[in-house]
Amino acid sequence: MPSTSAIDSLLFRHLTNRAQPSIAHPTADRFDFDDWMTVLPQGYSDRDETLIRTALIVNEQVRKLRDDYISKAFVHMSPSQLVMLAIALANRGFLLIRHKMHEALKEHAATAKVAHFSAMSQVEIISHQGASPQAAADLNTTMIDSLPHWFAAAAKLADKPEEDQDFSEAGLKGEMLFSLNNSFREVWQQVLWAPWEIENAQRQVLVSPLHPAEEAMWRIWDWREQSLLHQGAILNRHIERRYPQATKPSPIPTTVRTFTAGSPPTIELGVPTAEQSIKHRSALDILNDSYVAIFLDQQLNVDGVTPRLLAHATLLLEDLLDAALPNEPDPARADQAWIQRMSCCIPRGSIVEVIAKTLSIADPMANAVIHSLTSDPWGPLAKLFNPGLWHRPLIATKCGADLMIVAGALAWGSPLRAVERWLQEGKGADLSKTSNGERYERELRNRVSKALAGNPILSPFASEVRHMPAGPDCEEIDLIVCVGKTLIVGEVKCFLKPTEPSERYDYLRKLEEAAAQARRKAEWLSANPQAIGATPIADIRLMPLVIVNQSNGASWSFDGCAVVDAKWFELFLSSGEYHSAAALSLDGSADPVFTAAQLYTSLEEAEQAMPAIFEDHPGLRLFRAAVDWSAARIPLADRRTLFMAHPVMNIERYTANFAVP
Structure with a gap:
């Protein structure tokens, strides 16, 4: 099992402010290796040696990029031009990636009898000649996460009168330089926050996880989470095609229909088209079906x-983006007018007016909405690197009068991820410690109660689902339920999804703490059964569980305490079988065909299945079996290549598990 202790070391503590003095990271301008040596004893650990070797390689590359290339590449531009060029090129990249993705899916559809939703999003494309194949979403993520590096370079440029020019050469340089800069940041963050190793060989550098199976789980959980999130929306759209009378009215009655550039632009509002309405309903279905x-x-x-x-508001902005973004990504000349159009630079007042009219809210509220969705590249940039631009896809110009739209963050970003980031800004990453967490716990207990009540196999032998408040001699217990002779002691946690390596480290640490809490509370109940009105039973089995609101962590176990996601926990208690797959006709000509899988047929089988059914999660098995490893190629200044490992889905192996109806 993974452990946060696996990456603990003296250098790690100084780098992460767990020990003083703090020392600069190799990606920072103020990095000084002599500072590192002052905090190290002569006999440092293998982990410290890995950090040292990684830092020296990363700093050499980043310093050369900044001093020899980035500092000289954009001196003919103003800060505002460089920021606008960055957004324009990101939007151009979004159009190209989307086009290549559609072409790849058409090619896949021409040779496949069926389309597997979880596999379609993992079809790989090649962004440009010589590049490694990657999933479109991964390419888009890399592009969006590179934008703050552009902003950092713009902050170092001197203000100067803006001159119209051809930005093609600067754009090509910027895409290469800032992509590399972001890649080296990712290498460092991965090695710092997870048990990875680096091998500095004569002809190449290899960066890879010490425990590939454990590292792959983060990608496996993401695949499953994406599948679960979209299931309801996909099924709902299928029902609407099958039974048109079941189609619901659009949740957004008025939206953007057309956009005509001008000063100010002309933006026509109207009833959503059928395509717009489908998009609106699907995005909101995802949120309404999720824990948020x-x-x-x-x-x-x-x-x-x-x-x-x-x-x-983001759905309305996406409709505005569709209307305003040029369809042709390659201009005859990449001049000032082109980068302004391709960056979707629109007066802030026009956007506020659209939001106010379409959502029927007052201007002050519309202003507050737009403020909540805007990133400022002209101030401190730390929050633009992490958590990023995904929940704030509008970029302010320097004067603040206009806003640009980052297409890849707005149109390709997960609506759930955006909501999580909005909540994080107000409540932090651990909702368990807020009133939101308490509300989630109550909601989960109610759902588990209903699941058991509707299960004819378990309900006759199940107790009430309870919560025990903290007392003078005991801690609060979030969830207690007895199924037969198995007493489940649940530590319920509501976390926001981790995406960065540092967030994954914190998430793992919280799981370790939660498992320790669950074990401690189970031990206390074992010694004090009267606390829940139970008499000592010689053969009762106490089962500590950590129950989380998402897939991340599911199937891991810490010293005998398994982690299970709330959806699977509820599903297991609701029925002895579950639907493992569904086949849908894309034209809506037939009802869905579900594949059923048996979990148990009796109380005894159900009890025997726990906790193994949580530690070997059936919903994860097919994804786990489909994992392959690939490597991103990152060129180094000395003409070697750094290969950074990453897990990918073997689509053929994954789809082979499903019988064609």
């Missing part, structure tokens, strides 16, 4: 802005 549904109407700030209001 109970938080959507919560006020995030003093202005009264809620996640639901922001989610509706």
Whole structure:
């Protein structure tokens, strides 16, 4: 099992402010290796040696990029031009990636009898000649995560009068330089926060995980989470095609229909098209079917802005983007007019007016909504690197009068991820420690109660689902339920999804702490059964569980305490079988065909299945079996190549598990 102790070392503690003095990271301008040596004893650990070797390689590359190339490549441009060029090229990249993705899917569809949703999103494309094949979403993520590096370079440029010019050469240099800069940042962050190793060979550098199976789980959980999130929306759209009378009215009655550039631009509003309405319903279905549904109407700030209001606003902005973004990514000349159009640079007042009219809210509220969705590249940039631009896809110009739209963050970003980031800004990454966490616990207990009540196999032998408040001699217990002679002691956690290596480290640490809590509480109950009105039973089995609100962590076990996601826990207690797959006709000509899998047929089988069924998660098995490893190629200044390992889905192996109806 993974452990945060695996990466602990003296250097790690100084690099992460767990020990003083703090020392600079190799990606920082103020990095000084002599500072590192002052905190190290002569006999440092293997882990410290890995950090040293990685830091020296990364710093050499980053310093050369900054001093020899980035500092000289854009001196003929103003800061505003470089920021606008960055957004324009990201939007151009979005158009190209989307086109290549559609072409790859058409090619795949021409040779496949069926389309597997989880596999379609993992079809790989090649962004340019000589590049490694990657999933489109990964390419888009790399592109968006590189933008703050552009902003950092712009901050170092001197203000100067803006001259119209051909930005083609600067754009090509920028895409290469800032992509490399971001790649070296990713290498460092991965080695710092996870048990990875680096091999500095004569002809190449290899960066890879010490425990590939454990590292792959983060990608496996993401695949499953994406599948679960979209299932409801896909099924709902299928039902609408099958039974048109079941189609619901559009959740957004008025949206952007056309955009005509001008000063100011002309933006026509109207009833959503059928395509727009489908997109709106699908995005909101994803949120309403997820754990954040109970938080959507919560006020995030003093202005009264809620996640639901922001989610509706992003859908309207996406319609505005579709209308305003040029269809042709390659201009005859990449001049000032082109980067302004391709960056979707629109007066802020026009966008506020659109939001106010379409959502029927007052201008002050519309202003607050737009403020909540805007990133500022002209101030401190730390938050633009992490958590990034995904939940704030509008970019302010230096004067603040205009806003640019980052297409890849707005149109390709996960609506759930955006809501999580909005919540994080107001509540932090651990919702368990807030009123939101308490609300989630109550909601989960209610769902588990209903699941058991509807299960004819388990309900006659199941107790009430309970919560035990903290007392003078005991800690609070989030969830207690007895199924037969198995007493489940659940530590319920509501976390935001980790995406960065540092967030994954913190997430793992919280799982370790939660497992220790669950074990400790189970031991206390074993010694004090009267606390829940139970008499000592010689053969009762106490089962500590950590129950989380998402896939991340599911199937891991810490010293005998398994981690299970709430969806699977609820599903297991609701029935002895579950639907492992569904076949849908794309034209809606037939009802769905579900594949059923048996979990248990009796109380005895159910009890025997626990906790193994949580430690070997059936919903993860096919994804786990489909993992292959590839490597991103990163060129080094000395003409060697750094290969950084990453897990990918073997689509043929994954789809072979499903019988064609």
